[in-house]
Amino acid sequence: MSKIILQGGRLIDPETGLDETGDLVIEDGRVLALATAAEGGAAEFLAEEDAEIIDVTGLLVTPGLIDMHAHLREPGDEEEETIWSGSRAAVAGGITTVAAFPNTEPAVDNEASAEFVVLQGRRAGYANIFPVGTVTLRREGEELSEMAGLTKAGAVAFSDADRCLRSAEMMRRGLLYAKMFDRPVVAFCEDSDLRRGGVMNYGKVALRHGLPGIPAVSESIIVARDIGIADITQGCLHIGQLSAAGSVALVRQGKESGVKVTAEVTPHHFTLTDECCEYFDPNYKVLPPLRSQADVDALLEGLRDGTIDVIVSAHAPHTAEEKAVEFVYAPFGVVGLETLFCASYTTLVGKHGFGVAEVLAKLTINPARLLGLADDRGGISAGKIADVAVFDVETDRIIDPETFESKGRNTCFGGLTMRGNTVHTFVGGRHVVSEGRVLGAGQESVAER
Amino acid sequence: MNWNRKHLLGLEDLSREEIIELLDTAEGFREVSTRSVKKVPALRGRVVVNLFFEPSTRTRTSFELAGARLSADVLNFSGSSSSTSKGETLNDTALNIEAMGVDIVVVRHSCSGAAYQLSQVLGCSVINAGDGAHEHPTQALLDIFTIRQHKPDLEGLKVAIVGDVSHSRVARSNIWGLQKLGAEVYAVGPSTLVPNGLSRLGVKVSHNLDEVLEEVDVFNMLRIQKERQERGLFPTIREYAKLYGLNGERMKRVKEDALVLHPGPINRGVELTPEVADGPRSVILDQVSNGLAVRMAALYLVGACGPQGGQVESQRASGGES
Numbered sequence: 001m002s003k004i005i006l007q008g009g010r011l012i013d014p015e016t017g018l019d020e021t022g023d024l025v026i027e028d029g030r031v032l033a034l035a036t037a038a039e040g041g042a043a044e045f046l047a048e049e050d051a052e053i054i055d056v057t058g059l060l061v062t063p064g065l066i067d068m069h070a071h072l073r074e075p076g077d078e079e080e081e082t083i084w085s086g087s088r089a090a091v092a093g094g095i096t097t098v099a100a101f102p103n104t105e106p107a108v109d110n111e112a113s114a115e116f117v118v119l120q121g122r123r124a125g126y127a128n129i130f131p132v133g134t135v136t137l138r139r140e141g142e143e144l145s146e147m148a149g150l151t152k153a154g155a156v157a158f159s160d161a162d163r164c165l166r167s168a169e170m171m172r173r174g175l176l177y178a179k180m181f182d183r184p185v186v187a188f189c190e191d192s193d194l195r196r197g198g199v200m201n202y203g204k205v206a207l208r209h210g211l212p213g214i215p216a217v218s219e220s221i222i223v224a225r226d227i228g229i230a231d232i233t234q235g236c237l238h239i240g241q242l243s244a245a246g247s248v249a250l251v252r253q254g255k256e257s258g259v260k261v262t263a264e265v266t267p268h269h270f271t272l273t274d275e276c277c278e279y280f281d282p283n284y285k286v287l288p289p290l291r292s293q294a295d296v297d298a299l300l301e302g303l304r305d306g307t308i309d310v311i312v313s314a315h316a317p318h319t320a321e322e323k324a325v326e327f328v329y330a331p332f333g334v335v336g337l338e339t340l341f342c343a344s345y346t347t348l349v350g351k352h353g354f355g356v357a358e359v360l361a362k363l364t365i366n367p368a369r370l371l372g373l374a375d376d377r378g379g380i381s382a383g384k385i386a387d388v389a390v391f392d393v394e395t396d397r398i399i400d401p402e403t404f405e406s407k408g409r410n411t412c413f414g415g416l417t418m419r420g421n422t423v424h425t426f427v428g429g430r431h432v433v434s435e436g437r438v439l440g441a442g443q444e445s446v447a448e449r
Numbered sequence: 450m451n452w453n454r455k456h457l458l459g460l461e462d463l464s465r466e467e468i469i470e471l472l473d474t475a476e477g478f479r480e481v482s483t484r485s486v487k488k489v490p491a492l493r494g495r496v497v498v499n500l501f502f503e504p505s506t507r508t509r510t511s512f513e514l515a516g517a518r519l520s521a522d523v524l525n526f527s528g529s530s531s532s533t534s535k536g537e538t539l540n541d542t543a544l545n546i547e548a549m550g551v552d553i554v555v556v557r558h559s560c561s562g563a564a565y566q567l568s569q570v571l572g573c574s575v576i577n578a579g580d581g582a583h584e585h586p587t588q589a590l591l592d593i594f595t596i597r598q599h600k601p602d603l604e605g606l607k608v609a610i611v612g613d614v615s616h617s618r619v620a621r622s623n624i625w626g627l628q629k630l631g632a633e634v635y636a637v638g639p640s641t642l643v644p645n646g647l648s649r650l651g652v653k654v655s656h657n658l659d660e661v662l663e664e665v666d667v668f669n670m671l672r673i674q675k676e677r678q679e680r681g682l683f684p685t686i687r688e689y690a691k692l693y694g695l696n697g698e699r700m701k702r703v704k705e706d707a708l709v710l711h712p713g714p715i716n717r718g719v720e721l722t723p724e725v726a727d728g729p730r731s732v733i734l735d736q737v738s739n740g741l742a743v744r745m746a747a748l749y750l751v752g753a754c755g756p757q758g759g760q761v762e763s764q765r766a767s768g769g770e771s
Contacts, residue, residue, distance in 0.1 A: 209581075324538065
């Protein structure tokens with residue numbers, strides 16, 4: 001089979017520490033070779049007649065991103081997103097692997113439904129779609145799901161998505177049981193009593209607007225609880241979507257004392273504050289809520305010192321009609337697949353001076369390791385599956401939701417100027433995004449065939 | 450004239466001058482109610498819709514009468530403010546009503562931000578008649594108007610808002626309006642309903658009514674919702690009345706010229722004992738009649754003096770024909 005050669009890009013691989021200009025050669029779906037310009041590039045391959053040479057001079061060539069937290073809505077809420085549209089959105093954002101969360105209807109709590117997600121992902125034919133299975137049946141927090149079956153069907157993690165396990169004992173059993181399959185439990189940390197029907201961060205804006213507030217402690221109290229349980233079970237706990245300074249401190253402390261705990265954060269939580277809710281715009285209504293500047297600062301510090309391992313989109317598409325209602329009634333959630341990289345790059349590298357590789361590690365190899373995918377994915381060294389993204393970080397882009405591949409338009413970054421456009425995406429060596437355009441591929445679903 | 454607004458959504462974003470303009474305009478309209486023909490033609494040919502998604506006889510009636518006295522056509526529309534997953538959305542309801550050729554929508558809704566949301570989608574003027582726990586500007590204006598009748602200079606005046614400040618739109622609008630006019634605002638009530646965080650709004654928080662009794666010039670006694678007690682935010686109505694109710698004993702200790710306000714309806718024996726509600730310091734019924742004048746002023750200013758009020762000759766009520 002002919003080779004594809006990405007020529008003259010800045011090759012960055014956080015797994016190996018590579019950061020040099022050079023050529024990347026893909027063959028048979030895998031990375032065949034990396035050749036730095038200093039070594040003379042991939043001259044031997046460039047000479048081959050049938051090699052497809054793509055000039056990526058001045059662009060970043062990175063491992064395809066791995067988003068370990070996205071809601072693709074299928075089955076059950078196909079008007080919001082399908083695995084097909086979500087996969088297109090993913091690759092449009094340079095994401096080659098997505099962990100699809102199980103808060104679907106029905107929930108992904110058994111082998112068959114997990115397999116359905118895998119098959120729909122293959123039919124769509126864009127990104128690698130891995131299911132996240134539920135911890136408990138129907139996400140009701142009462143009985144454990146059949147995790148062996150879920151694992152067999154391809155589940156890479158377990159989570160009850162946006163439902164916090166109310167029972168500490170169920171969390172203990174979940175962590176213990178998931179440990180047998182070497183899979184993390186992604187915890188949504190929220191004490192619903194302390195949340196009291198809140199719709200935004202408990203802070204000055206909520207106070208002025210008379211909107212019920214969600215106090216930061218409603219998150220950190222469960223973070224503390226779950227770290228305590230991870231300690232006694234030695235299970236693999238991954239804290240979903242950190243938002244509060246207190247939670248960051250608890251994770252840091254947990255790591256220092258040797259608990260197997262990891263954590264993730266979204267670009268909106270480390271970029272925006274609750275002041276965005278000033279005009280009651282439901283596009284800023286997320287759970288956990290956008291918090292204060294002090295929380296944002298703590299999240300940035302957590303990213304810097306390694307307390308926070310992973311950056312996720314928490315992609316949560318909603319239809320326009322669902323969001324075009326009173327702030328109080330609007331559902332929580334924002335889309336994020338197509339802004340995961342540009343928002344991370346713009347905020348962290350552009351504004352706060354992070355290194356590109358430092359940020360990319362949290363979008364590639366770190367989640368790959370957590371999900372048990374690192375043997376084949378999360379890097380671009382020779383022999384790995386050729387999941388590759390090419391980004392342009394020199395050109396400004398104004399975020400326009402109307403251009404999204406996702407069915408959801410509910411972004412909280414609309415109108416902002418960012419850097420980090422996806423130019424090319426390769427999944428298993430297949431060219432699925434070229435010059436920023438998603439190329440045609442599979443079919444949307446069995447039903448719509 | 451210090452008025453160039455299309456909407457009246459709250460007092461937080463109004464300037465001191467705009468608030469004074471509203472109060473002064475209301476002053477002019479108050480006299481209309483004393484005439485034998487209680488009508489001026491200021492909004493003749495205009496249509497006002499009371500769009501109430503939450504039951505409220507008092508505020509609605511007051512707006513209705515205020516509109517009638519300005520010669521506007523007034524329609525009442527009650528909507529159900531349930532979640533919009535089924536049925537018509539707030540925006541659709543409002544747009545449908547506006548399509549009938551409406552000039553001013555007066556909206557009451559249980560969600561904070563509903564009035565702002567409508568002001569973004571409607572072409573006509575919007576007056577907020579209470580949105581969630583956010584703002585209730587005309588109620589606060591009538592409270593301030595009533596205070597001003599007795600105490601013309603609000604600078605340095607100490608006004609205590611007593612009760613469930615946390616969940617109260619009346620309290621919030623009062624806080625902004627009073628502060629802009631130079632008054633010092635106290636929030637008094639149990640710590641579960643008056644959290645210390647309220648001090649971030651520039652108010653003095655107290656959980657002890659007796660402690661502030663002697664220094665306060667005006668007591669604005671909020672109605673306590675039985676529902677809050679049922680949700681466990683305070684133990685009993687009895688204990689609440691003991692701690693935060695104004696009674697004869699407490700009235701002996703207040704300033705001689707202190708005023709007692711209540712937005713109504715009163716829970717007699719809870720916020721106020723009858724002797725206080727009907728006593729010499731009470732200005733509660735003045736509030737009701739002033740409410741009419743204030744709402745006439747609000748309708749008149751947004752309807753006839755805002756950026757789109759050009760078609761109607763601007764005429765102050767006091768100077769207009771009878």
